[in-house]
Amino acid sequence: MLSHEGPPDTPPLHPSAFMLQALLTMANETEREVARHLGLNLTDYRALGAVSQAGPMTVGALAAQLGATAATTTAIVSRLELHGFVERLRSSEDRRQVHVTCTPAAAAAISALMRPLVTATSDHLASLPQDQQAEIGTFLNTVLQLMQHHLLTLSEKDTP
Secondary structure, rough: OOOOOOOOOOOOHHHHHHHHHHHHHHHHHHHHHHHHHHOOHHHHHHHHHHHHHHEEEHHHHHHHHEEEEOOHHHHHHHHHOOOOOEEEEEEEHHHOOEEEEEEEEEEHHHHHHHHHHHHHHHHHHHHHHHHHHHHHHHHHHHHHHHHHHHHHHHOOOOOO
């Protein structure tokens, strides 16, 4: 977490940088609460979220996205499947390949929990003048790109 006061030789951070940090913290807390409502631990919920957003994927692709081993991801998928959140489907192109997909019931449960926030956010954005909407979209896209770059930088660093 960033502190409002940095090292003495660094320029002060823009106040909005702290708002972004608060937003990310709130997103993490919301994610934990949604997982709790679904009866899932956070790791399993993140796997479910990845499958829900990306669509059908192999266990290997899911493992890569989660940064987990294939064995760990297989265990996660088995737990999610046991509770009816995902199902395994054989590929129509290559019957040896199995894809994990989110069940309609799981998608509906996630949507029911997130729809109020998404709707309120969309409604608020729609109430703003078009130029502000465009500026916000540009800003959020820039922040997304900065975060993707930072994530890549972090993942390339040697771990102790």
